[in-house]
Amino acid sequence: MPPPPVGEADIERVFREEYGRAVAVLVRCIGDIDIAEDAVQDAFATAVQRWPATGIPPSPAGWIITTARHRAIDRLRREASRDERHAHAARLLASEPSSGEEEAVPDDRLRLMFTCCHPALAPAAQVALTLRLLGGLTTAEIARAFLVPESTMAQRLVRAKGKIRDAGIPYRVPGAHELPDRLRVVLAVIYLIFNEGYTASAGDGLVREDLCAEAIRLGRLAATLVPDDPEAIGLLALMLLIEARRAARATTDGGMVLVAHQDRGLWNRRLIEEGQTLVRHCLRRNQPGPYQIQAAINAVHSDAEHAAATDWRQILQLYDQWMAIAPGPVVALNRAVAVGEVDGPESALAIVEGLALDRYYLWHAIRADLLTRVGRYQDAALAYDAAIARTDNAVERTFLQRGREAVTPH
C-alpha cells in the first residue's frame, strides 16, 4: 500500500508537537544547547526532503531524535580535533544504546523548562528561550511577537544561551525545597506568553494568536509534568477559559467587546467545559492560589447564559479569597468591579478612590465607568481622558474614546 501523501502541514504539525521534546532529549545527551538545536533543525530539514516520498514514520519523534543524534555525533567528531570536550561528547553519544531510549525521559522537557526559566536569567530572556527551545518558534517570529527588531531578539537569545553555558545553569528539575519557587517562575513565563498573545496591541495578529496557542500547549505540558501542583492546573484552566472567549471579544472591525456585552453564542463550549472541569479538579485540593482563583472567577462568568445571570456574589467571594492570600492594589481594583455589581457603583467608587494606582490606565478606566454610573459625567470625562493618556493600545483607546463620547454633552 503506498504511504498516504505527506504535506507541509503534516510536517509542520510534527514540528510543533515534537520540536521541544527532541531538543530536550538532545540537550540531555550532549549538554550543549546550540549543537542540540542545530541537530534537531537538520533532522527536520531531512524530514521535509524524505517524508513526502516515504510517508511519516510510525514514531515521528523517535525518527527525528535518532536522526538528530547522528547529526550531532557527526558534527562533534568533526570538531573533536579542536576541542577535547567535543571528542568526549561524541564518544559518550555514540556509546549510548540508541534503541528504545529515543523516547524522551519524561523529565526532559521539564528540565529544559526549568533551565529556560532559571531565575538567574532576565524575564525577557526566559520568555524568549522558552519560545525558542520548547516552542520551536524562530527568532524572527519571537521578535515580531514582542515588537523588537530581530537583531535585538537574536542578541538576547545568544546572551542567554551564553550565560547558561558559562555560568553553569544546570539542566535538571530543582530539588524539593526549591521546586515551588522555581515552578512559580515557569508558570509566570507561560502566563506572560499568553498575555502577550492576548493583549490586542499592535503587531501581527496571527503571530499573537500563535502565542496564546503556544502558551496553552506549554501550560498543558507543565500541568502534565507537575501533576501535584494545583496552580499549574489552575493556570491551564485560566488560559482555556479566557481563550474560549476569543471569537467574541472583538467586533469584526477589531473593536473591543467587554465580557458583559459579548455574544455568548460565540464562546467555545469545548474549551469552557475543559476549563471548568480543571477548575473543579484543582479546587478540590483545597490549596488555593492566584491562578486557581482567577480561573474560578472566569468559570463563574462562563457559567452564566447571559450577563445579567452572572453570579457576582460568588465572584466577590473569590476576590475576597484572593485578597486574603495575595493582597495587592490591582487585585483590590478588580474586586471593586465585583463590589460595584453586588453593592452598587457608590460602594465600588469608594474603594477605587482609595487605591494608589494613578499610573495604571485601568484604574482610570474603571473609575470613569463608575463615575458615569453614579451620574458624575464631568468627572467621568476627565477620568476617561486620564485613561486614554495612559495606554498606547489603539483598540483600548478607541474603546475608551467611545466611553468618553457617551458622557460628553452633544
Next chain:
Amino acid sequence: MKLYLLSVYQPDGPPPPPDVLDPIIRNVRALQDELKAAGVWVFSAGLHEASTATVVRAKDGDLITTDGPYIDGKEHIGGFTVIKAPDLDAALEWARKSAKATTLPIEVRPFMDQH
C-alpha cells in the same frame, strides 16, 4: 566542578557600630567554616575600604596612576570568596547563605574554564 567568584558589595564609609557588626562577623566566620567543612572553599579575603585603592592605566606609552577606586560610586567590593561548585544552583545556594551572613548583596561570577 566549576569555580565561582562571590563578591561582597559594601557601602563606603565607616563600618557599622559593634552591636551591628559583631554578629555579622560571627556569622561570616561560621559560614567560612561551613564552606571549608563542605570542601567548597578555595580562597577568601576581606579588603580595606575603597578609598585605599589605586588605579594604574597604560595610555599612549605613559603609565598614569590615580588615587581611589576605578569605578566611582557609594558601594565597592569589600571582600570575596572563591568556591568550587558543580553548577550555578549550588553556587547560588552558597551566595544566599553569604548574603544572609553579611546582610550585603553578593555578586556571583563564573570563572572561565581552565584548559
